[in-house]
Amino acid sequence: MKKSVFLGAFAASTVLAGAAFAGTLDDVKARGELICGSNVGLTGFGAPDASGEWKGFDVDLCRAVAAAVLGDATKVKFVPTTGETRFTALASGEVDLLVRNSTATYGRDVDLKLDFVAINYYDGQGFMVKKDLGVSSAKELDGATVCIQTGTTTELNLADFFKFNNISYTPVTVQDDSEAQRQYLAGACDTYTTDASGLAASRATMADSENHIILPEIISKEPLGPAVRHGDNQWGDIVRWTFNALLIAEEKGITKANIEEAAASSTDPEVRRLLGIEGDLGAMAGLDNNAFKNAIAASGNYGEIFEANIGTATPIGLARGLNALWTQGGLQYAAPFR
Amino acid sequence: MTLATSTPPGADRDGFRLSMLIYDTRFRAITIQVVVLVLVLLLVGWLVDNTIQNLNAKGKDINFSFLWVRAGYDIEQQLIPYTNDSTHGRAVIIGLLNTLLVAIVGCFFATIIGVIAGVLRLSNNWLVSRLMTVYVEAFRNIPLLLWIVVIFVVTSETQPAPNEFKVTQAMVDSWQDDDPANDLEPTASKILFGTVAVTNRGSYMATPMLDRPLGSTEIGGVPVNFSVLAALAVVIGSILVNRAMLRRVKAQQEATGERPTTWWKSLLILFGPIALLLLAMGFHLQLPAFASDENGVSKGFNFQGGILVQHSFTALTLALALYTGAFIAEIVRAGILAISRGQTEASFALGIRPGRTMSLIILPQALRVIIPPLISQYLNLTKNTSLGIAVSYLDLRGTLGGITLNQTGRELECMLLMMLTYLIISLIISGLMNIYNNAVKLKER
């Protein structure tokens, strides 16, 4: 008797514990708010502005997910996380979703029990040097002093690159992007290495940007994407397909401006499915049928989000490059929506 | 029943009643302790149990084996050899040594700064005492974090870049003609007879080198250099011999009233043997310099040779020394003020000069008041080394609690290990200092 009660309590608590980690969708719906782990402040990708409103490339993906799940893109709370605290914040359930320019790697996927459900930015690690240094290739950096941010994959890539090319370097570790930029400008290091997008953003804001060049070598693959907890497949699906919906929308030319018109008049069956006119694909994932329509309406399709935050028209001025749609020679390729 | 038998003689022997556990002062202590023990055990059990459940839910375990896995990252300041092929465990030790280095150097300078500032605050000189007050108040009332960052920025912004030390082709060309007026020189030059080059990325110091070293071996991954050991042995030997010599001289002085001149003997004993040893081993300094081609034009990005002291280290140490120095200054000042005025007056009456009064009469007495709070300042400084995070100094927190934690995702293990290490360091420091404190304490009878 006693034993059975004990086992009963045991089972109940296991279910409880399981529930706390599995039903992210239900949690979010019950809470009426999505909690998104974001960067503490990275220009163009995620930072609050003067009025406390979060803006950026990663932030807009969070908003799209919030719009898909809750039907309201403003019902999202951003929790700033540092390089050290980000994965723990996700694993402990403090945030529902981590969109913080984090690189998808084997170790993080398997050992840290995270799932990178999509890649929203294909990046690679590069080097920036001053023009007058007279260096045109990263392989000429033998003996150089390199500024590098701690707590990222970049320090491992750097060590690998220099080791592989049998040249030496002195690392100068720095805490964040603005500090790295200051050190580099002060000449405390010969070269600054981080994701190429970050380098471009830094270079764009420098007073004398023409005096700095980004070396041609990209020494690593840095697929950056949203991460969710391992084992909650439904939630992972929702995030993945929200992102895919943004890609398909760009592919099909659906923008924030013409989405209502497309919903009313489009005859393309995939568009009709995507916008919830036909079929009940949203409901399959436990959402409303017009969930993905809401997601696209929140801040536009993938291309619009890109251009508004980090594209060539912004001061950061990144070209689409690898992040162009597959139809334009890029890598962004969404599975069909059916 | 064991409780009843422990009743002291003469007590009420009517028998043991349950209520005596609460109302009898003899037993109440036991009751309270048992209750406390049970509560604490419950709390610990609860915490551990929760941890187990949480670990299970995340599919993790407690496993320290990551310490023996290749680290893969580089550390700029290493006191024992380390490469990115070394293990995380070794990276942790590197970090620990870096922490200890900052702590020791910081405590040393903080003491010097603190004592000087504390004494100067009491100076008759109006300007100097005001300046010291400004220093003390500024450092005591503004967060340490800000000082670390500010000093770091100042060191890296105001010093010249290494390439300003470089000799270019144009300079070499300008030296070819005979007219010295046309000669071009590098915009920056080394200081202290060319032994130290202060750049914006750190200070390059001359490295002591030996032509004929005595060799070295490795014990458990830690290199042991026989040359250094030999030098240490010679120095310690000289000091011992010198002491013996001084003792003999003192005995002679007490017996005959005459003290022979000793300074040249001391000098000879102290510096002769080590100089001979260094000469024998072929000691010389390797100056920091750029690699250069056959014309004397400098090549490369950085100085070759020489020891690089990173600015993150300099800034952290300096900020800690200045910050803690301000607190020590207050302690020293309070200690001096605690010595009664009569001591100073008596000293003046004996004709002792103010400077010597301070160093011979006041400070030795004030030391007794100063030592206990000084210990806690040393402890604070040691703990504050963890703020090296602000300048990315790779100390224990930077390696174990930073990069290793991040790369392995073992936050529970890393944090526990880190706390334990800091705790042990703190306990050792306070233990040593308490021993010292007991040694200098006023022996009252």
Add this chain to the structure above:
Amino acid sequence: MSNSFVRTEMLAAQEPPLGQKGAVKWLRENLFSGPVNTILTLLGLFVIFWLVARAAPWWWNGVWDATSLGECRQIVAANGAESGACWAVIRARWHQYIFGFYPSELYWRPVLAAGLLMVALAPVLFWNDRKAAIMAGISGALTLIAMLFLGTATAPLLVSAVLLVGLFALAWSRPKLLIWVTLSYPFASLFLLWGGSVWLYLSAMLAAAVGVGFGLLYSRLKDSTGNLVYALLTALGAAVVAAALLHYLNAVSADFLTKISAANSFYPGWGAESGILVKLLGAIVSAVVWVISMLVWAMVAVMRAISATLDLNLGMIFGGTLASFLGLGAILAGLGTFRAARSRAAGLGILGGLLALGAYFVILHPLVTAQLDQSLPLGLTKVSSDQFGGFLLAIVIGVSAIAASLPLGIILALGRRSDMFLVKTLSVGFIEFIRGVPLITLLFTASLLLAYFLPPGTNFDLILRVIILASLFASAYIAEVVRGGLAALPRGQYEAADALGLDYWQAQRLIIMPQALKISIPGIVSTFIGLFKDTTLVSFVGLLDPLRGVTQIVRADINWKGIYWEPYIFVGAIFFIICFGMSRYSMYLERKLKTDHR
């Protein structure tokens, strides 16, 4: 004789020589009294000159009116200056440095909370009633001015004005009543800062008051019926609290023994190619880990055995088995309390009241507040913790951590001075552990590990977690301060208390603590200054402290990317003003206390 000259009137006093009067004398005495002093003076002058020469143009050419760093640079260049500060960033973002992301139309709430804090602290900081009243008046006036400056709407402004004037009148006419303001301040400030339904706070306040009041009342009770009722209620409270605790223990899901095997695999480098020292170290560490694991396992096993044997869980409270448990509790409590001496009864009564309070919170509190909320919705707009930032965050963390650490610190201090071996060991262990690790590791614990130590699925604000850890941190330091105060009391005070026949708690409450706490106030203020400065460290766990957190956000804005010194100077200056003010107060107090003792 007649030739002799006898002066009949006094000589007029001569002017002192030039070197012995006025500025020259002062200079000679204070600046150039000897070669060493002269050198020091010249050195000091040189340092001042050097600093001013380097920084003055930068300050002088500062730009106050610009929308971006680029514009600042242009203006400086247009003025023909080489360098200039860009204070425009402070002008544009000062509110974030002070309030973080707190909604701007609600700025009056933290301001009012700060003003009330000063009023609530007045009776604690000044024992002179007039001074306390003056402080209340000044802080009230400043609060109103700040609220006007921040453009507060009329309604809250009027309410606050009435409240503050009322408090000032109270402080002036009935200063003794001000202590009630102090006691209710925690609830008022929580309500003001976080908002939400007013009933939540009123109910909590009421429960606390009833719990403590009930305990005090009990000490005056003499008839046995009252005792019995009281014992029953206490037993109910104890039952609920104990059952809730045991419920967790019952809900055990993992087999710890599998974890123990992890300790065996702790050292896989065994036998690999590594030095003898490493091997030895590994073996020792493995052994230590294994022993500790076994001890902890034994503890967990005992806990499980207890919970399994008693077979208790929360459901039983509401089921039939509750009666027997409750009865047992009542008999025990009744037996004990019947024969209690009155003073001890007060202690037990408060304990029981607190237990009843716990029961109230577990069972009734949510129901009551929900009901009241439905029928009479009153409250303020809710503000969530993640909107806190800047100095607001620093002050919230600092003040609440110190307030929460006071009771814990006093208990720890008493525990450390206790003759009971176990109590003493535990107190010393806790204090030395906290004092031995850096605050930053505790903050990382709050951010990374606390979720492990709490029941699965528990999740609450990072700010709250940081406050909890900061409170534990501060409590160890407060304990040492209070211990110093206790040690400073003359032995005679303890002996006098014993001679009067007071028991331990009476002596503490009536004789020891009032004096010990009074002499500890300077130390407590210093601890607070230290903690307040250390709140800047919370940026390392992703909170928006004024120094690095907000600055990082400001720099992430493309307009201000690259700005460096100005935010630091601004934040540093505010920190200096606050901390310097507090340290002056504590020095004033120290002087005052010194004269008290002579």
